[in-house]
Amino acid sequence: MSSSIQSQGAAEIHPDVLLVERARQGDMAAFEKLVRQYDRQVFRIAQHIVQNREDAEDVVQDAFLKAYQKLDQFQGNSKFYTWLVRIAVNEALMRLRKRRTGRMVSIDEDVETEEGSMPRDLADWSPDPEAMYGQSEMADILRKTIQGLPPGFRVVFALRDVDGLSTEETAETLGLSVPAVKSRLLRARLQLRERLSRYFKKREGNGSRAKQGQGGVK
């Protein structure tokens, strides 16, 4: 999760801005520091969009390379991280388009769905899902569940709720309006909740079903 806060004040200059400045002057070690700082987040966001590890690796390389080539265009009026993520999101969408044999892919794709706009599954989750499934089984469930969402929902959820960007930063990063981000985020959250309910909802006598070896990823 990005913990960086870029100050716009003259007195406080964010360390990223100094690293960018040094990298612009040819200091490769400074750029490597930026890579080390953000590669995990960029990889995660790329994976959320392309849903494929090899493509995500290519996205990470291409995004950092493009960022390096465009360092002069970084104005410092946004966080370096959000600027970088914007590049990575575009690279990931291009990669997705290539995989789909040239068909246009945008973050607006399939977002008009009504799914999740009204909660249907109103069963409570009990016992705590974390107690029902082991770490790797839970990760499988979470991956499988989020993969079912349109890319435009996945990326908003990943940036806002997983990565911790603000609504405004998410909007800026994706070139969306704040209301569009809020609307997509709510629907992403509700769709995920609805889909996870299939695994986590309280059932009569289900107890620790999964840990007894009866509950796998469906």
Place this chain on the structure above:
Amino acid sequence: MAQLDEMLDQDAAIPLRADLEEHLRECDHCEITLNTTRKTIEIYRSHELYELPDDLRDRLHRAIVAKCRKC
């Protein structure tokens, strides 16, 4: 639903928050929806779904630096 969103993000203004909290005390459906949606966010936040292993990370770094040096 929009109000649920404000509760999730702690954005609801205090008077509205009081009304919503009162509603939640009486409405099981809304309470369950709010709690399970909160849990959804929490679970996704606490699990790293796409880890970048150290060996892959090193390989990516070398490739990135090599490409950048060629620019």
